[in-house]
Amino acid sequence: MNKNSALIIHKPYFKYLYGVTVFFLILTGFGQMPIFKRYYIADIPGLGWLAEFFITHYMHYLFAVIFIFITAYFLTEYILRIQKAVKITISGYLRIAIITGLIATGTLLVIRNFSGYRFPPGFIIIMDLSHFGLVMAFLFSGFICFVLKKKWLKNRLK
Amino acid sequence: MQTKISRRSFLKGGALAACSLAASNVPAAAGAEKGKQLATLIDISKCIGCEACVEACAEENAEKFPDPKKPFPKMYPKRVPVADWSDKQDVTDRLTPYNWLFIQYATVEKNGKQLELSMPRRCMHCINPPCVKLCPWGAARQLENGISKIDSSICLGGSKCKAVCPWKIPERQTGVGIYLDLLPSLAGNGVMYKCDRCYNRIADGEIPACIEACPEDVQTIGPRDEIIKQAHTLAKETNGYIYGENENGGTNTIYVSPVPFEDLNKSIEKGKGKPHFNKVKDVMSDANNLGMAVLIAPFAGAAAAAGKFYKFSNSKQGDGSDE
Ligand code: SF4
Ligand code: SF4
Ligand code: SF4
Numbered sequence: 001m002n003k004n005s006a007l008i009i010h011k012p013y014f015k016y017l018y019g020v021t022v023f024f025l026i027l028t029g030f031g032q033m034p035i036f037k038r039y040y041i042a043d044i045p046g047l048g049w050l051a052e053f054f055i056t057h058y059m060h061y062l063f064a065v066i067f068i069f070i071t072a073y074f075l076t077e078y079i080l081r082i083q084k085a086v087k088i089t090i091s092g093y094l095r096i097a098i099i100t101g102l103i104a105t106g107t108l109l110v111i112r113n114f115s116g117y118r119f120p121p122g123f124i125i126i127m128d129l130s131h132f133g134l135v136m137a138f139l140f141s142g143f144i145c146f147v148l149k150k151k152w153l154k155n156r157l158k
Numbered sequence: 159m160q161t162k163i164s165r166r167s168f169l170k171g172g173a174l175a176a177c178s179l180a181a182s183n184v185p186a187a188a189g190a191e192k193g194k195q196l197a198t199l200i201d202i203s204k205c206i207g208c209e210a211c212v213e214a215c216a217e218e219n220a221e222k223f224p225d226p227k228k229p230f231p232k233m234y235p236k237r238v239p240v241a242d243w244s245d246k247q248d249v250t251d252r253l254t255p256y257n258w259l260f261i262q263y264a265t266v267e268k269n270g271k272q273l274e275l276s277m278p279r280r281c282m283h284c285i286n287p288p289c290v291k292l293c294p295w296g297a298a299r300q301l302e303n304g305i306s307k308i309d310s311s312i313c314l315g316g317s318k319c320k321a322v323c324p325w326k327i328p329e330r331q332t333g334v335g336i337y338l339d340l341l342p343s344l345a346g347n348g349v350m351y352k353c354d355r356c357y358n359r360i361a362d363g364e365i366p367a368c369i370e371a372c373p374e375d376v377q378t379i380g381p382r383d384e385i386i387k388q389a390h391t392l393a394k395e396t397n398g399y400i401y402g403e404n405e406n407g408g409t410n411t412i413y414v415s416p417v418p419f420e421d422l423n424k425s426i427e428k429g430k431g432k433p434h435f436n437k438v439k440d441v442m443s444d445a446n447n448l449g450m451a452v453l454i455a456p457f458a459g460a461a462a463a464a465g466k467f468y469k470f471s472n473s474k475q476g477d478g479s480d481e
Binding site for chain 2: 057066077
């Protein structure tokens with residue numbers, strides 16, 4: 001396979017890009033709750049910005065753009081190019097389902113924040129709690145998969 | 159059709175005014191006129207600082223005020239501030255959980271003469287309220303008629319609404335609310351309180367208590383577009399200045415002043431519970447611009463991968479190589 005045609009998941013920088021993006025998404029996501037100041041985390045030199053809601057909000061969006069872009073890129077490549085050779089594992093599907101839920105609830109919250117958009121209050125609470133619940137599920141499943149060495153993809157048996 | 163109601167016209171017009179209120183404001187308040195936000199016009203030149211509005215607000219909303227249980231549960235870490243106004247319920251010179259409206263005073267110069275001005279201050283009811291949009295639990299909400307209010311049965315008192323409010327309006331009372339039933343020492347710190355524009359009165363077809371009580375007809379309430387028109391007419395007639403039309407992307411509280419707001423802002427007492435009259439940019443706009451990119455990202459990602467795939471397969475066909 002020539003270099004330019006390499007799949008995004010085979011690019012050497014992919015792991016780092018994905019890891020850094022997920023890390024900052026989670027960090028800035030937790031920053032939406034007023035906890036970093038209360039628990040002294042924002043007092044650590046260099047981390048004061050974690051208590052600045054408009055900064056963490058902006059960064060959450062920024063990393064969401066990157067994350068959603070690479071997720072869509074990966075899924076499209078999977079469908080078009082590699083699903084004959086490899087398949088997504090069950091744990092992979094589980095994590096993709098969680099990520100899809102995160103993107104769906106996150107997108108609705110992004111729309112909610114535009115001027116003139118209002119959703120019923122009960123719906124907003126469900127969105128907020130689901131987004132939070134899903135990220136906890138993502139962290140938990142990521143941890144379990146790491147411990148059990150579960151991969152996202154596996155080769156199809158010939 | 160009359161659609162703006164101030165106290166005098168409300169009382170004078172009696173049934174007629176009540177009918178026109180029912181016919182115009184109430185559908186907007188109840189959401190029948192979709193997308194119509196209610197706004198108030200505050201004519202600063204009329205205010206005599208009698209504080210009748212302040213009293214009326216306290217009386218009208220007494221039932222909504224906090225009733226904290228003491229002693230408060232210990233909160234960790236120690237730095238978590240206790241906000242207790244329950245023994246200072248009669249403070250009226252600033253915003254508190256028990257005082258959602260106060261009168262600000264200014265001494266300014268106009269045409270070489272000293273002018274004493276007073277003006278009611280409370281929540282501006284922003285068109286796109288950051289207090290509502292950025293509340294992490296959805297405890298703050300915006301009604302269809304543009305009123306923003308904090309649901310005291312859900313609010314955890316984390317004070318984020320205050321941190322993101324350009325005027326730092328919401329005020330905290332410790333020792334009340336749902337946090338007491340969750341993890342009172344580790345999360346939450348009471349409930350945030352602010353003007354809810356007497357949403358319940360509006361839903362019943364009445365005007366807010368502060369507007370009704372004012373002997374000088376300082377405030378007028380109506381659909382925003384009409385209030386804006388009225389504010390511009392008034393400003394033109396009186397060579398006045400407007401505040402609130404574009405602040406924070408636009409609010410539903412439009413002040414008209416006989417002197418520039420920079421002058422007022424210099425003279426008024428500002429600080430905790432005492433909002434400024436600064437110019438305010440739309441605090442939601444930066445992230446919302448990026449929000450468009452969030453919506454486009456899945457399509458951009460898929461298109462980039464598909465584009466590369468077709469380029470790759472074409473070049474493969476072209477040079478006949480199989481990788
Ligand atoms: S003035 Fe502050 S509290 Fe009132 S709606 Fe705007 S952001 Fe919310
Ligand atoms: S609108 Fe109602 S809650 Fe708001 S300041 Fe006036 S009386 Fe108080
Ligand atoms: S009741 Fe009217 S005149 Fe009196 S302080 Fe309030 S706004 Fe001013």
